[in-house]
Amino acid sequence: MRELAAIVGPEHVEEAVRVGDTARTGRARARVRPADADEVAAVVSWCYEHDLAVVPVGGGSGYAGGAAPLDAEAVALSLDRLSAMRSFDPGLWRMEAEAGMTTETVARRARESGLLFPPDPGAAEQSQLGGTIATNAGGPHAFKYGVTGDWVTGLEAVLAPGEIVRVGGPVRKDVAGYDLRALLTGSEGTLGVVTAAWLRLVPAPEAQLPIAAAFEDVGAGCAAIERVLASGEVPAAIEYLDEATMEAAGGSLPEEPARALGMRMASGSGGASSYANGRAPFVLLLEADGAREEALRVRDALLDALHEGEGLLGLTAPEAPGDVRALWRWRAGVSHAVTARRGAKLSEDVAVPLDRLREAIEGTLRIGERHGLPACSWGHAGDGNLHSTFLLAADHPGERERADAAAHDLFALALELGGTVTGEHGIGVLKARQLRHQWTPAAVAAHRAIKDALDPKGLLNPGKKLP
Ligand SMILES: Cc1cc2nc3c(=O)[nH]c(=O)nc-3n(C[C@H](O)[C@H](O)[C@H](O)COP(=O)(O)OP(=O)(O)OC[C@H]3O[C@@H](n4cnc5c(N)ncnc54)[C@H](O)[C@@H]3O)c2cc1C
Structure with missing residues (x-):
């Protein structure tokens, strides 16, 4: 000490x-x-x-x-004391920030100068830039803009046995060495400690125009996603929520989308919307962005694609900035609303190829049934990334064990569908045993060799990432 x-x-x-x-x-x-x-x-x-x-x-x-x-x-x-903005050149669309700055502060500083730092993981006010880089976090807008690593042009990090290195920098292109920047990104603190990052920014889109649409079942919703892609337009986000998720979170939807998606207002409820009078079996949340004219054009094309097929129950396309913000604020609170249902939950983040999304969503419900736990899912549909969730009452004996067994089955399902055990949150300690199922022995050995080369004593966040 x-x-x-x-x-x-x-x-x-x-x-x-x-x-x-x-x-x-x-x-x-x-x-x-x-x-x-x-x-x-x-x-x-x-x-x-x-x-x-x-x-x-x-x-x-x-x-x-x-x-x-x-x-x-x-x-x-x-890392919380390393929170300085080392440099910010709005005219050149770049900044260099220390690892302890919150993700929200990075985004806000960019926004204040008319720029966008696109990664938008849910807990932006709590998470730090370093942790967001170390997990290579995504978020709803990763569909169009990619994940955190796509916006990092350079890193400063401390490697074992205590050396500061800088890889990349304020340059937008650099192929001089092995891509250590990419290797450290998503390495979950097992290869080095990120102390600062150079970030690439883009001019913020003038307009962000979301659409929320309800479908009669998972099949109709997934078919609509494929029509959206086939339209050739690029939405900024394609999110989905299944029926049980809407049951948990629909009550806090703002009034207009609640009506449009078929969840009427409860009479005498003093303005609070109530799910009790309606159902939304499958909801898609899309967004068109860009210069206003362009965003309107893309939104119209997305609306056409949604209307073309079967099973559309209702939709809404808010334009007023306050309504748009309220819709995304609601989306950010979905995870907490689902937790509140029974007091606790086990929520995973598997990802599958887009054409297997429906099987993964339906499979999640079957796995829950098999283990005697209510299940639901929502997530980043365009990326095939599901937050498959099993609801628990923390004080019910045996439920935690049943949820762990359900998660195990879920990982097996994701791999069977050609996917991954984690699309967003990383392996950490919870999923370390899963890697041997996902990777071949030679791929595991290559990862081990990298770990041994960069951390020969195995002291950087031991027990994480690698089995
Ligand atoms: C409500 C909610 C919503 C979320 N939504 C999303 C989402 O949409 N998408 C998504 O991808 N994630 C999401 N997450 C997960 C989480 O927010 C992200 O992974 C986040 O960016 C992690 O950052 P953190 O600073 O909190 O990291 P921590 O939890 O503190 O650490 C995460 C890992 O990174 C390592 N680490 C932390 N800082 C450093 C550093 N400076 N150098 C090296 N290693 C480091 C830690 O050792 C650990 O292994 C969500 C979480 C919550 C609670």
């Missing part, structure tokens, strides 16, 4: 703490909060010298237990 305090200052070291994320916490011998990259390097170097594990901790919004130490002697390394 004394030696760590000498590096970061006594007020920035705590002894015997619990840290982690939304999925899991663990005990650490100490938590340190360095002020800059040099202090991060000194902490990693000290841990390497003393054979102590180092667990990078961002905003703790992860869903895979990645920031939870597995070894009570570990040192948790919080």
